[in-house]
Amino acid sequence: MTLDWDGISHITKVDPAKPLPADISALEGTDLVIVGGSDDVTEANTLEAIRAIAETYPSIPVFQEPYSSDHVSRETIEAADFVAVPAVYNGDRDHFVGKHVDLFTEVGRAPEDLLGAGLPIVGDLIASKGVDAIADLTASLIGEGYVxxxxxxxxxxxxxxxxxxxxxxxxxAALATETFYGFPIFYVEYSGTYGGPEDVEAAARYLEETTLLYGGGIDSREKATEILEAGADAIVVGDCFHDDPETFRETIPE
Structure with missing residues (x-):
């Protein structure tokens, strides 16, 4: 399965550890939802968030973005359209190379050798679910080059x-993402602060096939427009979706 990125310019990042707004109708204007986070995230609340969004807006693609093996299960893989795994360029070895090498080492083994094995990204998923989980995982897993x-x-x-x-x-990092690693996504992440257009402009000039995402501090249409005009294919908006749905609506490009 592939995703057509044409027409996707606004992405909502949903933290499953936070309650969804009582009225999630603000999602009507978004083009894609990413479900993921670190603090207090579990497989159960991840699955609950994915299902709630998919049931209400079945036409909006939903990604799961796990940061721990505990967040992934056969059920989350089936509920989400894709499992997007960050490879963090400026992170430690585990978060760029180690986890991914270990993952595909285990995937490449015979199913009987997987019994009792644990994976840094998906934990005991393959060990407990066997060959069907291998097929599901490899079909839906995509890499994200992250800064x-x-x-x-x-x-x-x-x-x-x-x-x-x-x-x-x-x-x-953007150039390496497209020409060397071949990840379909390059993500510049400012995590709640607004970084402005400079990094986006720098990355955009090297990307033709790779989708460029920017996340961090988008809380107005002006900031959303500035980042998109700088060359981002899509903005990612998270905090204000949970905290202030009216402000969130203002981030959706007209």
């Missing part, structure tokens, strides 16, 4: 990020 630019964010702490990138380094 985390807010050192005090949970995303930075979780991923072992201890330094931000210059715009030139962001551009280099």
């Amino acid at each position: 985390v630019q807010h050192l005090e964010s949970t995303a930075a702490v979780t991923s072992g990020v201890d330094t931000t990138y210059t715009s030139d380094q962001v551009a280099g």
